[in-house]
Amino acid sequence: MSEAVVSNAPAPKPTPHVKDNAIIRFEGVTKRFDRVMAVDNVTLDIREGEFFALLGPSGCGKTTLLRMLAGFETPTEGRILIDGKDVADLPPNKRPVNMVFQSYAVFPHMKVADNVGYGLKMDRVPGEEIKTRVAEALELVKLGGYGDRMPDQLSGGQRQRVALARALVKRPRVLLLDEPLSALDAKLRDQMRSELTSLQEKVGITFIMVTHDQDEALAIATRCAVMNRGVLAQVATPADLYEFPNSRFVADFVGSVNLFEGVLERDEQNEAQVRCPEISSPVYLDHGVTGARGSTVWVALRPEKIEMHKRKNGETAPKMEDAPAGANVAAGIVRDIVYLGSETNYEIELESGRRIKTFRSNLTRYDQEDFTWDEPVWLAWHACSPAVLLS
Amino acid sequence: MEQTWRQAKAAFAAIAIPPLAWLLLFFIVPMTVIWAYSFGENTGPTTIDFTGTFANYMRAVEPLYLEIFGKSLVVAGLTTVLCLIVGFPVALAIAFASPRMKSWLLLLIMLPFWTNLLIRTYALIAVLREQGYVNFTLEWLWNNASGLMTFVGLQPLGEYEPLTLLYNNSAVIIGLVYVHLPFMVLPLYSALDRMDRSLMEASLDLGAGHMRTILLVVVPLAAPGIASGVLITFIPALGAYLTPDLLGGTDSQMIANVIERQFKRANDWPFGAALSFLLMYLTFAAIAMQALVQRRSERRR
Numbered sequence: 001m002s003e004a005v006v007s008n009a010p011a012p013k014p015t016p017h018v019k020d021n022a023i024i025r026f027e028g029v030t031k032r033f034d035r036v037m038a039v040d041n042v043t044l045d046i047r048e049g050e051f052f053a054l055l056g057p058s059g060c061g062k063t064t065l066l067r068m069l070a071g072f073e074t075p076t077e078g079r080i081l082i083d084g085k086d087v088a089d090l091p092p093n094k095r096p097v098n099m100v101f102q103s104y105a106v107f108p109h110m111k112v113a114d115n116v117g118y119g120l121k122m123d124r125v126p127g128e129e130i131k132t133r134v135a136e137a138l139e140l141v142k143l144g145g146y147g148d149r150m151p152d153q154l155s156g157g158q159r160q161r162v163a164l165a166r167a168l169v170k171r172p173r174v175l176l177l178d179e180p181l182s183a184l185d186a187k188l189r190d191q192m193r194s195e196l197t198s199l200q201e202k203v204g205i206t207f208i209m210v211t212h213d214q215d216e217a218l219a220i221a222t223r224c225a226v227m228n229r230g231v232l233a234q235v236a237t238p239a240d241l242y243e244f245p246n247s248r249f250v251a252d253f254v255g256s257v258n259l260f261e262g263v264l265e266r267d268e269q270n271e272a273q274v275r276c277p278e279i280s281s282p283v284y285l286d287h288g289v290t291g292a293r294g295s296t297v298w299v300a301l302r303p304e305k306i307e308m309h310k311r312k313n314g315e316t317a318p319k320m321e322d323a324p325a326g327a328n329v330a331a332g333i334v335r336d337i338v339y340l341g342s343e344t345n346y347e348i349e350l351e352s353g354r355r356i357k358t359f360r361s362n363l364t365r366y367d368q369e370d371f372t373w374d375e376p377v378w379l380a381w382h383a384c385s386p387a388v389l390l391s
Numbered sequence: 392m393e394q395t396w397r398q399a400k401a402a403f404a405a406i407a408i409p410p411l412a413w414l415l416l417f418f419i420v421p422m423t424v425i426w427a428y429s430f431g432e433n434t435g436p437t438t439i440d441f442t443g444t445f446a447n448y449m450r451a452v453e454p455l456y457l458e459i460f461g462k463s464l465v466v467a468g469l470t471t472v473l474c475l476i477v478g479f480p481v482a483l484a485i486a487f488a489s490p491r492m493k494s495w496l497l498l499l500i501m502l503p504f505w506t507n508l509l510i511r512t513y514a515l516i517a518v519l520r521e522q523g524y525v526n527f528t529l530e531w532l533w534n535n536a537s538g539l540m541t542f543v544g545l546q547p548l549g550e551y552e553p554l555t556l557l558y559n560n561s562a563v564i565i566g567l568v569y570v571h572l573p574f575m576v577l578p579l580y581s582a583l584d585r586m587d588r589s590l591m592e593a594s595l596d597l598g599a600g601h602m603r604t605i606l607l608v609v610v611p612l613a614a615p616g617i618a619s620g621v622l623i624t625f626i627p628a629l630g631a632y633l634t635p636d637l638l639g640g641t642d643s644q645m646i647a648n649v650i651e652r653q654f655k656r657a658n659d660w661p662f663g664a665a666l667s668f669l670l671m672y673l674t675f676a677a678i679a680m681q682a683l684v685q686r687r688s689e690r691r692r
Contacts, residue, residue: 072592092595105593109611109688118607119597163593170597 018222022081023048023174023206024069029078031064031230038064040230041078046174046223051200051207053221055214057253061230062210066176069208070099083173093122098167099176102183104159106151112138112162113147119170137169140199157188168203177209181216193219214254218242226250242302247391251300258306258356260299264291264388274299274388278354279330286383291390298389303357305385308346308371309378327380332356334375344368348379429664439660447665456649456666463646464673466560466635467628470567474575474624475617477568482579483609486586497580500573508570512637515566519556519638526553558640566634571627575620582616583609618684626674646670 022045031039039061046052054062067073068080071092079086087095098119107115113134120130138144141161151159160180167175180196181189197220200207211217217224218238226233226241226249234241234250245251248259262276262283272285274297283299291297311331335355336347344367346358358379362368371377429447431439450456485496503511518524530551537548556562590612594604610617632647639645646666653663 070592070596072595092592093598093600097596099593099596101589101593103587103589105587105589107590107593107608107612118594118599122598122603166593166597 017049017201017204019048021048022046023083024208025079025081025084026065027079027081029065029068029075029080031061031068031073032076037230039068039075042227042230042232043078044225044232044235046206046208048206049204051197051220051222052209053217053224054208054210054227055217055221055224055254056212056227056233058212059229060227062212062227063178065227066099066178066208066210069174070097070176071095096173097176098170098172098174099178100160100163100167100180102178102180104156104163104183106159106162106166108151110151111147112143112149112151112154115151115162116147116166116169119166123170133169134165137165140168140203141165157184157192160184160192164199168205172205174206174208177207179210179212181211182213189216196220218254226253228253243387245300245387245389248298248300248389251387251389256303256357256359258301258303259389260301260354262297262299264289264293264295264297267291267293271383272388278350278352280351281328281330283386284328284383285386285388289388291388295390300387300389301356301381301385303345304343304359304361305381306356306358307380308348308358308360309380310370311376311378313376327382328386330379332377332379334371334373334377337371337373339368346371348377350379425664426668428661429668431661431664433659433661436658447661448669450662451665451669459644459646459649460669460673462644463629466564466567466645467625467631469564470571470628471575471621471625473564473568474572475621478572478575478579478620479617481572482576482583483605485576485580486583500576500580503570504573508633511570512566512633515569516557516637519562519565521553521555521557523556525556529554557638558643560639560643562638562640563631563635563643563645566638567628567631570631570634571624574627575624578616578620578623579613582613582620586612614688615685618681618688622677622681625677629673629677630670 024044024046026042026044029039029042030037042061042065054065056062064073068075069082071087071090071094074088079088081087082096107118110118116134116137117130120133125133134147135144138147141164143158143161143165146154146158146162151162154162160183177196181192184192193216196207209217209220218241221238223235223237224241225235228249233253234246236244241250241254245254251257252259260274260276260278260283262274262279264272265275265282266273267289269288270286272287272289274283274285276283276299289297330350332348332350334346335349338345341362343359343361346360347355348358349355356379360367427441428439430443430445431441432444432446434440481500485493485500488496516523520526530553533548533551541547556565586609590608591604594608595601599607630647631645632651635643635645635648636651639648647670650663650666650670653659653666657663
């Protein structure tokens with residue numbers, strides 16, 4: 001199914017710095033802790049120059065995968081290749097990767113400059129060169145002139161920049177970031193997001209980020225891998241992940257979604273129809289689904305893709321033939337309203353009693369007044385909007 | 392609700408007075424008496440006059456006693472250094488052991504605390520004496536080596552000469568290290584266990600090997616723990632009495648043995664008191680140095 005669907009995807013954002021070669025390759029990597037399967041047979045290529053995100057709920061194995069790459073954990077099975085070379089025998093201090101830790105791990109007993117120069121000193125780089133490279137690295141993360149400070153004189157955001165500079169100054173092949181934004185406050189996080197992307201484009205190094213925050217992954221990454229219980233659920237660009245999820249888990253984890261269980265009634269080249277008990281009329285789709293007729297499927301409908309219209313009391317749903325071309329219509333009643341400023345979230349009760357979410361942009365200053373509690377509404381969505389999931 | 396002692400004077404008094412009274416009665420008062428003795432003179436077998444003389448202190452800084460003070464400092468210092476060298480890897484190993492293993496290892500470290508010092512010291516004598524287990528083991532190895540050499544057609548080794556491991560200065564140091572090792576390991580362990588593991592991982596990640604990570608990151612960050620371990624080992628080692636008494640030879644006297652002799656055999660309480668207070672001032676100096684280290688490392692973070 002996914003192949004037919006992906007062709008509908010919008011062109012990915014231009015990323016000229018991404019090359020074709022796989023700089024990192026996981027081959028059937030499995031990690032067991034005692035009896036717990038942390039990472040389960042992961043095979044994944046990460047291309048040079050990518051800003052790659054490992055996304056998933058806590059305990060899904062994403063951090064273990066990152067730590068195996070850094071050399072802090074050894075795979076139970078499988079191989080990890082960096083630049084085509086198996087790194088199984090390389091300890092962390094011999095790998096061409098550097099890590100920015102979640103806690104930043106800035107050495108509290110060293111000046112900023114000594115922190116940043118630490119890795120170069122370990123590589124026995126001459127003192128003069130260390131000086132200039134440290135200054136460059138601090139300039140790069142906008143901490144020029146902070147070299148003589150002690151870490152306790154810095155804010156959390158500044159300490160993170162020290163950790164970034166400390167890793168980047170070694171010019172690693174790959175930079176690993178463990179939940180880089182989780183400890184920052186909301187404003188700083190937004191700022192750091194865009195700084196990370198521009199920094200990555202500037203230095204041209206492959207970045208791999210671990211995060212549990214899907215907004216963060218969508219905003220920053222060129223490609224994401226969603227993990228669930230140690231297994232790769234889906235690997236795709238942010239837009240494909242959101243618009244063309246391959247499973248209920250991905251649809252639900254990335255963004256908000258209304259999921260309906262249903263039976264595939266009709267499946268042709270250019271259209272399909274799913275009967276969902278919770279929606280009074282069948283859901284019409286303007287594309288084919290590769291599934292056996294009569295099989296159980298799930299319809300995933302994003303809240304912002306549902307339009308709301310006024311409905312007179314007592315008016316019932318139009319028949320399929322009467323609905324506007326290519327549209328799906330369902331009747332409902334507004335049960336809850338959450339006003340968020342830029343948009344308003346509504347909870348609508350369908351005729352079946354099922355409640356679903358819809359988001360509506362407040363295009364004018366009066367839009368939020370359009371609908372009130374217990375008001376009957378029509379819900380409509382385009383035939384290309386729902387994603388049909390087989391698992 | 393936050394309260395200061397001013398708001399509940401009665402409650403505060405009820406809590407604070409008993410321990411204060413205890414300290415006053417059983418610590419401050421006796422110490423003051425001894426302190427006063429150090430400025431007194433023996434006028435009879437049981438009578439001491441408080442004459443305000445400095446003669447006792449003048450005698451205490453005579454070369455004979457200064458030498459013993461110096462020797463005690465050296466022995467205690469060596470003990471502390473050896474405890475640190477032996478204890479640091481042990482503490483590191485415990486801090487990195489799995490949680491289940493950790494509690495067993497800590498129990499092993501604590502176990503000697505629950506045994507009487509005298510028994511432990513006599514047990515050490517049983518191990519170290521000429522017919523002790525160390526010499527038994529060495530003799531067995533020696534005889535086997537000798538047998539092996541005859542077997543391959545070489546001259547057999549001579550008769551085994553048991554090593555003299557007791558009643559000398561090394562016996563005292565072995566005993567002191569054995570007794571004081573837990574005092575060193577526990578503060579080191581707690582400092583290392585608290586340390587943020589990602590700091591060590593960051594050091595490895597940046598290209599440092601394990602030795603350099605320990606030297607450049609672990610040791611500096613564990614400095615407060617090392618300082619308190621050093622202090623808590625050094626102070627009791629400096630005033631050690633039983634160990635040099637039982638394990639030492641005639642030349643292994645430490646200052647506490649001299650003090651004991653003044654109070655008992657020599658019946659010269661004023662001089663014993665003066666020596667005791669000199670020892671206490673040395674201890675204060677050590678505590679002051681530890682406080683300095685602590686403050687410097689605190690200012691850094």
